């Protein structure tokens with residue numbers, strides 16, 4: 504199957520099959536949230552603005568890395584980009600390997616024209632760095648789309664369940680240590696929904712990553728996406744539930760690397776999830792799956808979902824008496 508066809512298949516599987524974890528949750532639901540009946544605040548004065556990777560976001564939220572390559576992916580990316588620009592949020596794109604290998608796929612990633620001001624983050628899989636990619640491909644991926652930064656995704660479980668997946672992860676940390684400083688743009692490390700542990704965070708401490716996206720379990724299971732994509736059913740249901748819940752991944756990574764900027768993602772579904780993640784060490788959050796179906800329709804449909812999450816975040820802070828999302832205030836909340 505060509506790379507573009509596989510991307511389209513992933514989108515269709517995500518739209519049509521139950522690919523969320525079924526036995527595992529993020530953990531945020533069991534974290535209590537403070538309530539202060541006299542908050543000494545005005546709702547509209549709650550400050551949501553923050554900075555991440557050198558850019559200002561109007562709220563601590565990014566559109567998670569999804570797609571690119573197929574025609575439908577181009578429509579999705581355009582709608583996501585227009586929404587990110589309208590709301591002043593960040594936008595992460597899906598893996599750009601397809602556009603590096605096929606010039607015809609580039610247009611679907613070219614979203615700068617729709618989102619001139621947003622924090623735009625490109626994407627490549629770490630497994631490619633065992634197959635001949637180096638900093639030149641990473642720089643090219645960033646510069647071809649005018650991105651501000653790039654995320655490298657690490658996804659051993661997904662690759663193991665993908666027929667013909669790239670399953671050689673041997674010796675990647677020293678390779679990344681060579682490559683990351685030469686990219687000359689901020690590089691993040693992310694999982695795809697099965698989570699970065701505290702020991703992985705520690706292991707990449709000196710690689711030069713500008714931030715980590717814990718991308719934990721409790722939302723979309725990429726193992727399930729691959730399993731459904733190949734077999735139309737779950738052949739490996741137990742494997743599909745492997746992963747570190749997002750809250751646990753976040754707490755572990757923050758404990759391992761207290762000064763590393765962290766993104767919380769994987770099952771972020773409400774503004775209250777975002778508020779809770781910020782109290783546990785996240786600087787920003789990202790959400791992917793809830794935006795996929797709206798992005799097939801229009802920018803307005805994407806904006807509606809994101810505005811609801813941002814309003815929930817504002818109300819959560821208001822009723823807890825927290826005036827701003829600044830990390831010092833959130834982490835002492």
Ligand SMILES: Cc1cc2nc3c(=O)[nH]c(=O)nc-3n(C[C@H](O)[C@H](O)[C@H](O)COP(=O)(O)O)c2cc1C
Nearest residue numbers: 568569597598656695696722723769770790791792
């Ligand atoms: C349709 C779709 C495509 C995705 N493609 C990529 C990708 O190319 N690169 C990547 O790093 N993550 C990719 N992801 C994973 C997401 O960025 C995210 O880590 C994961 O879906 C968990 O977040 P969620 O529970 O909010 O969906 C994709 C997710 C979706 C839904």
